[in-house]
Amino acid sequence: MSDIIRRDPRTEWIARNRLHPLHGTVSVSDEVEVRGPSGLLRKNPHKVGFIGPNGIKRIDRLKGNAAASGKGRKGGAAAEVQLPLHQVENPDFYIVVVPDMVGGRLTGHDKDMIGQAHKLINGLQSSSDEKGAVLAVCFGESKEEGFDTAGVDRLLLLNGDEYQGYCPEQQLAALVQVENTYQPKHWLFPDSVNGGADLGSRLAARINERPAVQAWLVDNSTTLSRGAGGTTDITRGTPRLLMLAEECAEPIDETRHEALDIELEHIPTVIAQLQDQGQVAVDPNAIPLGEAEFILSAGNGIHNWDQFHATATALGATEGASRVAVDDGFMPRFRQVGATGTWVTARVYLAVGISGAIQHMQGIGQCDKIIAINTDAGCDMVKGAALSTIGDSEEILAELNKLAENFRQQQADGSDQDAA
Amino acid sequence: MQHKQTEQRFANDLNIVSLISVGKHPQSGRERRAEQDGRAVELGMSLNAENLTVLHAGDPQQNALRSYAGMGLNSIRVLEMDPAADAIAPLSSYLKQHSPDIVLAGVRAESGESSGMVPYQLAEQLGWPLVSRIADIISVEGGVAEILQALPRGQRRALKVRLPFVASVDNAAQEARQSAFGPASRAALDLQSTQSTTDVIRDEWSEAPARKRPKRLKKVKATTAAERFKAATAKAQSDGGKVMKNEPAAEQAQAIFDLLLEEGVLR
Structure with missing residues (x-):
């Protein structure tokens, strides 16, 4: 069949003749745009638009975007768009992030940190053809549902009995096991009072890395971090272990990630030297x-x-x-x-x-x-x-x-x- | 307040070391008594003023050391070394030699790299437990200390830890007492010379006064003019919040209470 649309004089004649018995099959259609007998696209003006709430015909010139702008019909077109899925099949290297998970959810600081991890991965991937993935290690109960949209490729959720309450030594043992198993390219911690800075410092001391703290401008070669109580900027080579300041990078918002659960075996159970006696009642006022x-x-x-x-x-x-x-x-x-x-x-x-x-x-x-x-x-x-x-x-x-x-x-x- | 310190909360045989560093005023940049280190000394003095060793690794000529002495110390022990060198090795060998019960330090220094790694590295080298961000030490009984740890949002957590341990002192701890000029100039500086290695890695870094960080802008990803207009003008719309209108008050209160429980704010 050729793609050329040919005129059909007989159909044209039937379309002109409203008394012809076949007229209804040719011209009447529920669709707004119809390919006419001459091969041209015909618009049926009677079918354009819809009847508005007050009985007056309305033509939607926003092409269905009216629902997104908050007015007009609700639901329907407002259904959220699926972001493209970013998949890493067999990662060649990992960047490990350890979010704070305050109240069981990712904080804004955590999301910035995951964005920073992807920035580092993109930098590493541009210089070689190895594929990297972001591995998030989370402790305790998690209420977070948005690990995929936050940019987590692999998720290690440790919520056994030994991780309940305050247990930095047990958490450290798990992180050391992650270090031995995956040999991550970078360790990222949020430099926050919610435990990120504490855990990061413990790990840095244990695996003998010199961390950059309050790092706020990080790329694959150089890191800018605050020193001297926030009054100086230190420019240095990017270390393996980073404790990132708030708003260090933009969070992930254009892709969806797999957030595949992974298991880690042989984590030693540590006899805790710090015994958690629970939180103390403080006068709220x-x-x-x-x-x-x-x-x-x-x-x-x-x-x-x-x-x-x-x-x-x-x-x-x-x-x-x-x-x-x-x-x-x-x-x-x-x-x-x-x-x-x-x-x-x-x-x-x-x-x-x-x-x-x-x-x-x-x-x-x-x-x-x-x-x-x-x-x-x-x-x-x-x-x-x-x-x-x-x-x-x-x-x-x-x-x-x-x-x-x-x-x-x-x-x-x-x-x-x-x-x- | 004053008699509280003189009455001595604990037994005299408790050996405490408070580590001090040279602070830097955030506005003028002048050398001063560091805020958190001052609190560490204060906490040490309130625990046991007799057996408190105040230890500094660096330049003994620093005037800022005198402002610590002015809190009523008889002497300050100084491990003499180049202030830019790594302080971990001399400090840990000193602590190994003297084996105190409690080592107190600030969370982060106000000068230099200010990475806050000193207490962590000391604890690692000595093999002692580390307690971060403490607000107070409540009691020491039978070799076990009961500690109040400062959490964000003004909360506190009680911890028990066996002596000896290293602790970093948070800003929530008792403020350092005023420094007096007379005792400051009378206090003795007890110098010890040490072998220190220069910090080779740090020599490669460059330091500059802190740049102002750019403020994060709200990015609007709009595809149509209507969306852009809405992002610029519209008030926040209700985003699917639950509204309970006709339920009885008991049911409404129960819904609120369940949400509070789920968020974990009821303790």
Whole structure:
């Protein structure tokens, strides 16, 4: 068959003649664009567009992108795009990253570090035809679901009993085993107070590597790191073990990775010299607001302040307040959250009766999970929250107080039994 | 506060070494008493002022050493060496020889490479356990120390460790007391000469005043004009947060409580 589309005079004639019995088969079609009998593409203007919600015909000139811009039809086209999968079949070398996994999830710092690992791999691959993979070693329980989009090619998850609690010596033994098994090209640690710097220093001392700490501009040949308490820049050759500063590289966002689970055998069990006695109860209100982990914040919707303080104590939360609550004299000025007050970094922010003025939302921009208790379902705080409950704050706080007190009671019973 | 230090919290036979270095003021760049090392000395003094050895490896002529002495020390022991040389070897041979019970140091120095590796390498060479970022030592009984470790976000963890050990002292520890000029000039400097090797690797590095790091920009990957417009103007939309509207208060509270448990903020 040739590709040339030939005119068909008979079909053309039938298409012109609306009384012809075959007319319906030729011209009527549900499709918008039809190849006409003359071989040209014909548009049926009656089929273009759709009937809008108010009964008026609408033509979508954004070609289906309207859903992505937040307006128009919901769902459908908004389904997320699958990123291309990056596969490494048989890696010739590994770069090992040890993320902090604060609260069981990858932090922004961890993702930057994985981005840095891929940057190093790309540099190494450009000079030779060996394939490299990023191996992430994670300790303890993991709640992370986005290892693939964060850029992890291989995942070693160590969450046995011996890795529960604070166990740097056992973790170090596992890392030494990784070192012996895989001989990674580089070791990357986040230079953070969440344990990355500690573990990295332990490994560096054990395998006798000289690390670069607070490294912030790293490529395959040279590393720029902060020295002298952050007041100087040291330029040096890139060492095998790096402790990376925050925002050292862009995180991975254009590819999906395999995150294949791997097993590591023969990890020796170490007799711990450091015995973890558990966390000590700290007065939550003695923690500076800016670094508190869990904040219970009060706004204009609170009427029973005694109940609010009681709930904060029962939950063990640091107290915060919106501007209104402070201006009305219910809370001290240093408890104010927002642009004029403190910019908080809490992992969980429970906002009670705060509708979410833009100055307040700026102040809580760094928080991971926001929970809102409010009477207005349309307020900005509810829009930004991971969980929102619409109802009277006094009732909900009373129930929450009960639950928290039960929980504390159970905890006390449990520890009594342990002691007995 | 003052009588707390004089009353002595522990037995006199506890041998403590606090390692000190020359600090650097972050704004003026002047030499000073290092913040964390000062806290290490303070902690050592509050544990056992009699048997505390304050140890420095470097140049004995440094004026900053006097500001440590001004905290009320009788003497400072200095292992004389080139300040640029590697301090690990002389320190570890000194510690092996004197075998103290507790070695305290700051987390990171304020000058030089400031990698914070000294306590780790000493612990590795001596074969002792290392406790990082401690806030306080609560008690030492029967050769076991109970330690309070500083965690991020103002949290504390209790640890038990058998003597001897090396510890790095966090900023959360008791602040160093004021330094007085009189005792500072009266204190003796107890010099010991050592063999030190020059740091060959570090000679290849180049150092410069810290550059300002570029601020990370928010990258917008938009394919259409409408997306770009939205990224520039729109407020944050609700991204699939759960909204509970008509449930009874008990159920709503239970949902909140479950989320708090799952996040692990209830302790």
